[in-house]
Amino acid sequence: MTRLWRICGALLVATGTIMGALTAHLPDAHFAEGGRVMARSAMDMQMWQGIALLVLGLGLAERTNRLxxxxxxxVLVGTLLFCAGVYNTAFTGHHGSHIAPIGGSILILSWLVLAAGWVRRS
Known part of the structure; x- marks a missing residue:
């Protein structure tokens, strides 16, 4: 599992870099109103969570437990859902789904579960 986190973390950072370039260089017409700022926020979240997955994958490679x-x-699922929902809104302007809030909630819960795992390990 930790190998998958490392692979996905690297892919999140790679595609986050692409999204950063698109966010910086695409003309305004490609974004919904306020979409450039939204896309930048999603890219920031994607990059941080991707780096976190790399660190988790490296740090827990030998010592995983269920938590x-x-x-x-x-963290992986929440990042994908959150960023996909925000990118969709940024480019289309449609707030048609609850994907981003669900993904964000999964992220928060996942970090709390990881904290519990580290407390339990101590």
């Missing part, structure tokens, strides 16, 4: 697996997996 760490659930927490790390939730």
């Amino acid at each position: 760490f697996i659930a927490g790390g997996s939730g």
Whole structure:
């Protein structure tokens, strides 16, 4: 599982870099109103969570337990849902789904689960 986190973390950072370039260089017409700022926020979140997955994958490679697996997996799923929802809104202007809030909630819960895993390990 930790190998998957490292791979996905690297892919999140790579695609986050692409999104950063698009956000910086695309003409305003490609974004909904206020979309450039939204896309930049999603890219920031994607980059931080991608780096976190890399660190989790490296740091927990030999010492995983159920809480760490659930927490790390939730970070991955939450990041994908949150960023996809925000990018969709940034480019289309449609707030048609609850994907971003669900993803954000999963992220928060996942970090709490990881904290519990580290408390339990102590």
